[in-house]
Amino acid sequence: MNRSSLRRLHSQNIRVAAALMGTLLLFSVGCGNARPIDRWQKRLTAFIVHQGHKDPSVLRESAELRSPQSLRPSQIRFSEIDIAGPGIPPFVTMRDVHGVLLGQEKDRFFFLLGVVRRPQNGRMQVEDLRLAACTLHGEVHQCRLSAPDPQALEQYLSADATNPSVIHRTFPMLDDNFRLEVRGGLAVARDERSAAVWRISLHDASLASR
């Protein structure tokens, strides 16, 4: 084997190793980091278009898909669960997105979205909370998100910090009580227990994080 063949083989090995490393890295960071809220929005659109024949009223049925025995049967939630199942390496961390419908105003639907980090063998943790204002017309849905607010997140989570019964922190919690107010082009969601607040301007695009 001449020198150029050896070099070619060497570079091929490097490429294969790099591809393997890349694949491993992709798995290790998890699909969750690929903008979980985007996945949630796509799933929401698909649900309304296919299950609801483009009528967002199908969201009412998301409450009925739960057991009437659940403690909050009237709460309308829409979730996107990260990939999980056989073949996924145990070190991969999932990121689920759970949206609670807080209310509607004109053509907008307001959701409070919780991104929950879910390691396969560890405790779950809420790592982001955003208020979303979504217009759900036909097949073109648009959501505008509030800016990241670590302080509001911390305030919301701190209410459970001393409670030993909280093994895994997920979203929403059983007795979460959110209130929505839309006034003067501003939507404000408030957690009644922790007094954490999320705001989104309905006019000023600069407040949107995306």
Place this chain on the structure above:
Amino acid sequence: MYLFQSKPDKADWNSGVPVVNIHKHVLRSKCLSSRHARCAVILATVLTGLSPRGLGHETDQYSVPTGREFADLRLWLSEYMYDAIEKGVNKTNKRIAGSLKHGQPTARTLELQSPKTIVTAVYFQFPSFVIHTDDLEQKLASAKLKSRYPGLVTGHLPPLWIYHHPALMVDITKFARWLRTSTLMVNGTYFGTDKILHFVHVGYIYHQAYQTSLDQGCSEGEAVRRAVEVGAGAHPLAETRILGFIATGVISNGDLVADYAGWKFFRNLTESVRIKGEMRPPMLVRDGEYYRFNTHVRRNSDFFSVFVSDHWNESLNPSEYAAGTGISVWIGEEIRKRCPDIINWYRDDQGRPFTKEDFERVARELTTYYGEDYGHQGNLEEMTTVANLCFESDSVHKVSASAKALRGAGTSFARVAAPSTPHATPPDNPRDALGRTALWRAARAGRLEEVELLLAEKQDVDTPDVDAETPLHAASRAGHAAIVGALLQHGASANARNVHGLTPLHLATQNGCVKALQLLLQSGADVDAQDHFGCTPLHDAGARGNGPAAAALVKAAASVNAPDRFGTTPLQRAARAGHVEVERILRNKP
């Protein structure tokens, strides 16, 4: 676990007298010689080695998907069962039609019209036991079902389950490791898909045993005893013998009660049966020469979940393990690892984690099927139970008293048995953390006696919870017509709205409770009330194909053409969902 199933002999089937040969054997207590038993064991071993599913299915309700929520598959499972029954009815009716001579019944017609024939015909519309779990597992994992229940768990197969203890690798239960079945949820009850197999296949054999005993002149009680003995008695193939105890070391009380409920299902096809303590009318009735569905059985009427109960949940109704083999110790170790998650998962009707007493009470209640003996095995004080394992005083998993606080991590709940005795609201805690009064909780749980007591104490009848739902909302959603009536008599607002604008009439319609719906209409409920989506109760009747509710609403002058906020009318809802009966009612509105 179960092993046996046999199709009727074709000649017998064609003669109209279907005979399932295995049942003859099952019924004779000494029918299986030791040679047969040996053959069965060899066959079981070979098949277990060859197939990942087929013989001994085990399930695990101790490994819960914390932080995720199960889809309630009550409607899906009702559709699944309805389709099988419908096929059996259609085939039988076709054969009945062929047997008529000049429109008049013949002796053959009478045979075909017998309950025995229709029961057998329905049974054979289900998949064979060999592929039944695979069929169910595939359906649960399908993209179609997942898109119908977005973000919710349709079937949970834990990556590590309680049978994963290394010591079990050298035990015969290792076979069961390959025979795992998913957990699903129906109306708040969590159970494995293997329970459906037991329900259908062993339940049918129970029914045959029961029927044959009656034919032999046995009393009702004796016939029931013989039926139960098929699974829980001394029969070699019983759960307590080869198929449970010997094959896997596990006697599943959940399996035994699924067998028992399956027997009631097959009986209930043609006769009234006591289910969950209440008499249920037959699902099929004769209409002239033919069979048809009774009015309460519709494809999407959730007629089936009445057969499902917490008995099927193996963490609430624990199994008995083979003594002296160490299985109970090893599985106990695995359960201990899961204690915090289990305790956070199961909650009472105020959302508080179950206490040791709650687990003990529920396990005790589940030793009988609403007072009937289904063959429960084991002594609860000595069994491997959550109460015995997770609340030991020196356990690192001990749950502190503060765990009784409402805050918790679970988002799903067990259906909780209501306390049998009424209790008044503690004076220092008139409303719980969800803002619900004692009246609210009693209305939801269907405790009429307690509701009347609290109403007599002049409790505020309309106090809403955090979701703006009043006791009338709660009773309407749960379909407790008598409580709806009592609340309305005490002045409850028939037009109260919850956080999404839903009225009690919407909820009664969604639930399909026509009696509650009529009571609400008589009390001045707005028949065209629109929620925040612009949907009226008639939209709900159309979407769910609830003909009687649609008829009652139309009779009360509900608007058939009222669009929701997005332009969809009740008629369009019914048409899109393929609910022909409702569509006809709405089109024929006078």
